[in-house]
């Protein structure tokens with residue numbers, strides 16, 4: 001075999017063996033986001049660089065994208081994947097709740113659009129070996145940002161039964177939270193729960209078999225809850241939305257894709273709050289609160305993926321995208 005053919009074959013195999021993260025609602029998101037091809041955009045969840053790549057291609061690389069991710073592995077991966085767009089992407093290993101600090105450090109006051117595609121990438125679930133998947137025997141870590149202090153192992157093995165139950169109920173909307181918490185405490189009394197697969201087994205045993213959900217693994221909600229707690233996800237999203245809207249130029253857009261009801265509810269209520277003008281009680285002769293609407297809601301109902309996208313990318317099935325425009 002010629003050297004060139006061999007290299008091409010190796011490249012093709014490497015490409016195939018990479019855990020490809022298919023960006024969700026990519027065309028729709030970029031269509032809403034880009035209002036000025038030569039603008040400045042923030043991809044607040046760079047991940048494997050899919051949405052950033054779509055923004056750059058859509059604008060024929062006329063724009064600048066500031067890409068943030070808490071996971072340094074995501075930054076390295078995207079830096080390599082997007083190397084052809086040199087000079088058009090600025091990478092920052094930062095939390096999106098610090099978007100104001102990142103933009104200040106770059107001397108950027110306002111941007112034309114900000115996108116956040118919440119949750120985890122396929123890379124994190126399948127290859128990060130941090131215990132995000134209940135299908136794998138991996139250390140119970142679940143930190144997207146390895147700089148965080150507490151892991152899922154710490155929470156599971158150190159929280160009281162009541163605390164575990166509360167976390168599962170609040171962040172997983174898990175109706176079996178008490179039974180699961182009790183089982184976890186019993187199991188860890190024998191020996192600490194060290195891996196994702198061990199935890200998944202304990203949770204499966206806690207829920208009576210006839211009540212196991214038909215379409216998802218019985219530990220899905222527990223894993224979601226722990227991940228949210230470990231990564232402080234809802235607080236970060238809340239902080240991010242307020243700061244993001246304040247850094248958009250008038251007419252600039254905020255696009256957020258969420259993957260479960262807690263995230264979507266938070267996005268929806270934050271958008272509504274910022275879109276509503278006066279909050280004075282009805283019947284007041286004149287406005288005393290002085291509140292003004294700063295966001296126009298572009299998507300009255302969330303945009304969801306079509307059947308074809310879901311067929312090609314089952315991860316997309318729970319996605320909901322909401323878009324707001326700075327007034």
Ligand SMILES: C[S@@+](CC[C@H](N)C(=O)[O-])C[C@H]1O[C@@H](n2cnc3c(N)ncnc32)[C@H](O)[C@@H]1O
Nearest residue numbers: 023045047048049050051069070095096117120
């Ligand atoms: C669903 S993936 C994004 C995929 C990306 N849009 C793409 O098309 O390749 C979500 C990414 O957001 C990152 N992330 C989650 N929470 C974050 C936060 N608070 N700040 C910054 N990045 C965060 C995760 O580490 C992950 O890489």
